[in-house]
Amino acid sequence: MANEPYTAFSSEDLFFRPVAQEDLPAVAAIEQAGFPVDEAASPETLGFRQREAGHCFLVALKGDEVIGYACGTLTKGSQLSHETMYRHDPTGGCLCVHSLCVAKEQQRRGLGPRIMRTYINYVRSALPQVDSIKLICKQDLIRFYERSGFHLLGPSEVVHGKDQWYEMQLLTSRQESKSS
Numbered sequence: 001m002a003n004e005p006y007t008a009f010s011s012e013d014l015f016f017r018p019v020a021q022e023d024l025p026a027v028a029a030i031e032q033a034g035f036p037v038d039e040a041a042s043p044e045t046l047g048f049r050q051r052e053a054g055h056c057f058l059v060a061l062k063g064d065e066v067i068g069y070a071c072g073t074l075t076k077g078s079q080l081s082h083e084t085m086y087r088h089d090p091t092g093g094c095l096c097v098h099s100l101c102v103a104k105e106q107q108r109r110g111l112g113p114r115i116m117r118t119y120i121n122y123v124r125s126a127l128p129q130v131d132s133i134k135l136i137c138k139q140d141l142i143r144f145y146e147r148s149g150f151h152l153l154g155p156s157e158v159v160h161g162k163d164q165w166y167e168m169q170l171l172t173s174r175q176e177s178k179s180s
Contacts, residue, residue: 035101069100113144120170
């Protein structure tokens with residue numbers, strides 16, 4: 001599955017697929033431009049995510065150019081912590097989203113929501129063991145993620161950079177049916 005193309009939209013302008021090693025320089029440049037220095041993942045960390053959790057890492061392409069991505073790792077933990085976010089457990093039922101980022105020159109075109117919707121649909125179809133998708137975000141992005149279906153759980157215990165982070169969760173259909 002890791003190298004098979006995946007698209008959730010029929011539009012001709014974007015193509016989504018799991019990340020390839022040759023995508024990493026573009027992904028790292030987008031990451032470095034999109035996050036403060038104390039929050040951006042290093043090229044080494046992005047390489048780890050590609051090698052160990054490439055099936056949890058989608059790139060958005062316009063033609064042959066990587067213009068955005070979403071990446072995560074799996075954990076068995078039920079709450080995000082430094083430990084659950086910096087390891088990958090291939091048998092985990094919780095997907096920790098680490099980054100959703102769009103190239104600066106492509107921002108303000110509605111790509112962030114499209115990438116997130118595609119990523120959620122991909123996770124639901126390609127990763128059936130995932131019960132929930134969790135992430136941490138800053139206060140100004142809570143509304144963005146709520147529009148994508150996430151629910152605010154409250155302030156996060158994760159310290160990453162100088163600002164307060166908030167934990168959010170989206171239950172997959174599988175988890176929602178277990179709760180009913």
